[in-house]
Amino acid sequence: MIHQACISCGEKYGADEILYSCERCGDILEVKYDYDVIEEKLRKSDWKSLPLSVWRYKDFMPIRPSSKIVSLNEGGTGLHSCQRLADLLGVKQLYVKNEGENPTGSFKDRGMTVGITKALELDMKTVICASTGNTSASLAAYAAKAGLQCTVLIPSGKIAYGKLAQAIVYGAKAVQIRGNFDQALKMVLELSEKHREVYLLNSINPFRLEGQKSLAYEICDQMNGEAPDRVILPMGNAGNISAAWKGFTEFNKLGLTNRLPKMTGIQAEGAAPIAQAIKKGSNKIVPVDEPETVATAIRIGSPVNWKKAIRAIGESKGTAETVTDGEILEAQKMLARSEGLFVEPASASSVAGLKKLLESGKIDRDEVIVCVTTGHGLKDPDIIMKTSEKPLEVDAEIESIEKLVGLARPIPATVVSR
Ligand SMILES: Cc1ncc(COP(=O)(O)O)c(C=O)c1O
Ligand SMILES: [Zn+2]
Numbered sequence: 001m002i003h004q005a006c007i008s009c010g011e012k013y014g015a016d017e018i019l020y021s022c023e024r025c026g027d028i029l030e031v032k033y034d035y036d037v038i039e040e041k042l043r044k045s046d047w048k049s050l051p052l053s054v055w056r057y058k059d060f061m062p063i064r065p066s067s068k069i070v071s072l073n074e075g076g077t078g079l080h081s082c083q084r085l086a087d088l089l090g091v092k093q094l095y096v097k098n099e100g101e102n103p104t105g106s107f108k109d110r111g112m113t114v115g116i117t118k119a120l121e122l123d124m125k126t127v128i129c130a131s132t133g134n135t136s137a138s139l140a141a142y143a144a145k146a147g148l149q150c151t152v153l154i155p156s157g158k159i160a161y162g163k164l165a166q167a168i169v170y171g172a173k174a175v176q177i178r179g180n181f182d183q184a185l186k187m188v189l190e191l192s193e194k195h196r197e198v199y200l201l202n203s204i205n206p207f208r209l210e211g212q213k214s215l216a217y218e219i220c221d222q223m224n225g226e227a228p229d230r231v232i233l234p235m236g237n238a239g240n241i242s243a244a245w246k247g248f249t250e251f252n253k254l255g256l257t258n259r260l261p262k263m264t265g266i267q268a269e270g271a272a273p274i275a276q277a278i279k280k281g282s283n284k285i286v287p288v289d290e291p292e293t294v295a296t297a298i299r300i301g302s303p304v305n306w307k308k309a310i311r312a313i314g315e316s317k318g319t320a321e322t323v324t325d326g327e328i329l330e331a332q333k334m335l336a337r338s339e340g341l342f343v344e345p346a347s348a349s350s351v352a353g354l355k356k357l358l359e360s361g362k363i364d365r366d367e368v369i370v371c372v373t374t375g376h377g378l379k380d381p382d383i384i385m386k387t388s389e390k391p392l393e394v395d396a397e398i399e400s401i402e403k404l405v406g407l408a409r410p411i412p413a414t415v416v417s418r
Pocket of ligand 2: 006007008009010011022023024025026027
């Protein structure tokens with residue numbers, strides 16, 4: 001039977017109970033399955049013949065067979081072999097799982113397709129979230145598709161413009177609060193506990209994370225059942241690294257991969273409570289009161305999923321690292337210029353982290369590595385314009401252009417034809 005359970009005391013709750021923390025001890029919840037039942041379903045299903053997508057893995061999801069699935073074609077993102085970048089960094093085999101290829105341009109869509117489908121199962125009419133940007137864009141889109149009311153709380157002036165535009169155009173009530181993400185999350189939690197008709201779809205909602213675990217399934221399937229040695233992800237609220245680890249362990253339990261990757265989480269230096277705890281060898285975080293980073297998507301000081309993340313990193317024998325804003329922006333350009341992949345700053349932190357961990361010798365150069373890039377670069381063009389060389393400008397004359405871009409004088413036709 002599918003149910004929810006507390007990650008600390010193990011208290012069980014029904015799959016249709018609407019709650020966001022354990023009533024006994026207050027800790028967060030996770031979704032549990034009977035894996036024999038999933039195995040039986042898989043035996044009878046044609047899932048392997050379906051295209052790569054979140055719903056290829058329907059048998060692994062906590063959704064009733066009769067439910068109306070709300071989908072915008074999420075998942076099925078590219079696992080790009082990045083040999084040019086691998087050579088630059090000095091690592092043997094590197095792949096980038098580019099989650100910016102999702103419908104609203106981030107990995108959040110994997111979670112929202114399941115979360116909104118669950119909201120309809122529960123007959124909810126309104127959904128809400130706090131967001132550093134991408135969650136609001138994704139929730140707004142899926143709510144629109146499902147015909148639900150949507151409210152998003154965002155830290156005023158601290159989300160990338162593209163994301164704000166998305167939330168607005170999809171018709172969400174976008175509320176900017178004078179405060180940071182952590183405060184916004186506290187407020188939406190309070191609101192959804194007070195107004196039971198409002199369904200909260202932050203990553204504290206374990207059903208949303210079930211959709212996000214499909215990231216791991218896809219990586220295994222794209223590598224023909226071989227999980228890589230290591231998966232590197234940016235961490236903010238730390239739902240994604242936790243979800244991905246759940247996905248890998250489930251595929252392993254079901255005999256669909258015989259290897260498990262080392263989960264490696266990267267945080268921006270000014271917002272790094274989990275990475276700091278891991279570096280100190282502590283299994284408890286010290287929240288950061290005023291997180292700050294250019295990577296606004298991961299500007300989070302008190303991540304709700306920190307226990308799940310520390311467990312994932314510990315169980316997988318992975319690690320965590322911090323990167324500076326400068327390192328993030330350098331990695332963003334390096335990835336774009338060597339591989340043609342334009343990702344937002346938070347996403348580039350996975351590449352920046354890989355570079356740093358290779359340089360310090362904490363990652364073996366022979367490992368097969370997957371960096372997850374979580375959101376599309378076009379969400380935040382401002383940062384590029386602020387930090388890059390300006391485009392060249394000349395009069396509309398051939399000679400001026402030739403001079404500017406360094407084109408040699410053409411060879412005379414008589415010489416060419418000889
Ligand atoms: C682009 C991007 N990367 C990474 C993250 C962090 O994900 P998580 O909060 O699941 O750790 C976010 C979260 O908003 C994001 O938008
Ligand atoms: Zn509990």
